[in-house]
Amino acid sequence: MSLRPTLDFLLYDWLGAERLNQRERFADHNRETFDAVLDTCERIAREKFAPFNRLVDTQEPQFDGEKVILPQATHDARLAYAESGMLSAAQDDDIGGMQLPFLVESAANTFFAKASISIGSNLLTTGNANLLMAHGTELQKQVFALNEFNGRFTGTMCLSEPQAGSSLSDVVTRAVPDGDGHETDPLGPRYRLTGNKMWISSGDHELAENIVHLVLAKIPGADGKPVPGVKGISLFIVPKHLVDTDGRLTGERNDVALAGLNHKLGWRGTTNTLLNFGEGKYPVRGGAGAIGYLVGKPGEGLRCMFHMMNEARIAIGMAATMLGYAGYEASLDYAKNRPQGRPMGAAGKDPAQPQVRIIEHADVKRMLLAQKSYSEGALALALYGARLIDEQHTGTPEAADEARLLLEVLTPIIKSWPSEFCLEANSLAIQIHGGYGYTRDFAVEQYWRDNRLNMIHEGTHGIQAMDLLGRKVLMENGRGLQLLAARINATIERAIQVPDLAAHANALGQALQAVGAATKAAWATANPTEALANAVPYMQAFGHTVLAWVWLDVALVAHAAAASPARQGRLAAARYFFHYELPRIGAWLQVVRERDLTCAELPDDAF
Known part of the structure; x- marks a missing residue:
């Protein structure tokens, strides 16, 4: 079995990727160019990633006191990925991109994730650069983002802190203006950062010339004290090595120090770090603290x-x-x-x-x-x-x-x-x-x-669930949920005309109604404590309903296709999901609908 036929079916038969070529941005592409990208990525993943998945799991990153040591296979795989152009696949032609649809880029990247997620975790570099393209100054884009897209630099995001975890309002990393003239630095308003960041994937390594850290830190308010909550949080570019306005390394190390490596259950081939900013291990001329450049506006x-x-x-x-x-x-x-x-049966009892x-x-x-x-x-x-x-x-x-x-x-x-x-x-x-x-x-x-x-x-799972029930289904007066329901209903209306799929369509319609009723019931008292007490069961039921919709939509296309083992398998998987999985949402939604507080109200000492 191969991933490629499944990708081809989903891309071309279900999502109609070729129709995107009618849009001006993708006019230079066609099925042939899309397939060439998929072929290249499949080959690189097969040759440079998959054979070393076990190696990077057993030969974890090591810190010798100065640098992180990774297997040569990791270096080779990253180089092959960078040279393929996939770091900038969806970017404009004039900055070295391919102007690929994000749909095709995502499909191509599946080969690397499947071959070795530890080696293939380039997602932060691309995400870092995309953020800078959206919110950075023109020079920040030129110096940092474009050098991430071309593979010279890699990127991270530095959010969590040892004492705060996922609670970003409690971060204590500080950023103070770097003396007179800090606002006129060509690379952006210049600050000095001090603090610690935890769980930083790819936070230190020798895979590239430089590492571009995007760091959340608090700027002092008018009274000189940190602004409480999330309102005082600003974003900074903090490079491992300082650079000039042409993106060349100046030869000076920024005060970003590796404090230790986290040794995890999985993803062992990816360096995961605790970083100290501004502790003085690599003092930078002109003051104390790591140099950072403000991205966007303060706060x-x-x-x-x-x-x-x-x-x-x-x-x-x-x-x-x-x-x-x-x-x-x-x-x-x-x-x-x-x-x-x-x-099973009589014949099965015969050991001969x-x-x-x-x-x-x-x-x-x-x-x-x-x-x-x-x-x-x-x-x-x-x-x-x-x-x-x-x-x-x-x-x-x-x-x-x-x-x-x-x-x-x-x-x-x-x-x-x-x-x-x-x-x-x-x-x-x-x-x-x-x-x-x-x-x-x-x-x-x-x-x-x-x-x-x-x-x-x-x-975490719980954070995503609270985001879904506490914010996403309510935003813009529930318009997003209404849009989703409309798309689900459109699939139901098509499927109900197909005798083999009509029962699935009816089951999905009932599930959609149940999710809608549970959403209203959860917020009936407008009390967040009651509404969100069972956010995870809500997300499980919501997710199962969405997946049932996806499977029904896929089944419509599969049903219309010529008979083949692949068609039979897709229809069987859809039938399995409707018969074995979708019925589970009843128990999940019951506690949501009743605003059951069993978990929320249990006192600590009862455990």
Whole structure:
């Protein structure tokens, strides 16, 4: 089994990627150029990433006191990725990009995520550069963003702190103006930063000439004290090595010091760091603290950073999806080749009869279908999100606005649903392998470990759930939820005309009504404590409803296709999701609808 036929079906048959070529921005592209990009990325992932996935898991980054040491395979893989042009694939031609649709870029990047998520985690560099293209000055774009796109520099985002975790209002990293004339620095208003940042992926390494840290810090208010809450948070470019206005390294190290490496359950090939800013290990001339350049306006750091955070959340959802898909592929191959047991019935009791392959057992088929429905459904959802981004940037004003709002509502689902259910797919992949699944002789245990991090990466499960129920479904008077419901209903209306899909269409209609009723019931008292007490069950039910919609929409296209094993498999996965998964939303929505406070009201000492 290969990922490519599934991608081709979703891209061309379902989402109609070729129609994007009719838009001016993508006019130089066609199916042939899209396929060439996919071919190149598939080859690089196969040659430079996949063979070393186990290596980078066992040979973790090491710090020798001065620099981080990574396997040569990581250097080679990153170089091959940078030289492919994928770092700037969606950027304008005149800055070295390909002007690819984001949909095609996302599809091409799936090969790297599936081959080795630890090596393939270039998402922060692209996200960092995209943020600067949106919010930076012209010189900041030229010096930092373009050098990230061409591979000279890499990028990070530095949000969390040891004492604050996900609570960004509690960050204590400070930024103070760097003396007289700080506002006239060509690279942006210049500040000195002091503080500590934790869980910084790719925070230190020797993979590139420079590392561009985007750092959240608080600027003092008029009274000289930090402004409380998130209003005082600003965003700064803090390069590892100082540069001139042409992007050349000056030879002076900025005061950004690696305090230690975090050794994690998964993603072990990616350097994860604790960084100290302005501690004095690398003193910079003219004062104490690390030099940083303000991005955007003072106090608008979170608004700017959300540009990168939302992009990273979608990328994490895709990473979780591809880890689930990789486990599905591995367990499918194992099930087709592992003989064990005999058929049910009288003949199965005869030990003289030959064993059957485990894929012939109904329960193994159940576990494979679950994995297929989770991973392929999540892939379709993530690509649909990418298609919305293209619509947002190149559609008519009305279509772009609808795409923006739909993406706001769907982003928590795109991030969190695969992080939960493709992790479950990885668990089922281990189960299919039996005892072998727990050993390092097979890849499925690593896929599970790597995927377990994604429920925490870029905003925990609970944070995403509160964002969905507490903000996204309410924003603009619920218009985003109404837009989504309209699209779901449009699919239902088409599917109900197809006898083989009519029952699924009716089930989805009932699920949509149940989600809508639960949303209203949760906020009936307008009390956030009551409404959000069961935000995670709400997100699970909401996500399952969205995935059922995706599967029904995919099934409509598959149903109209010529008979083939792939068509049969897609329709079976859709049927599985409607029969085994969608009915689960009842229990989740019940506690939401009743505003059950079992969890919220239990006193600490009762535990």
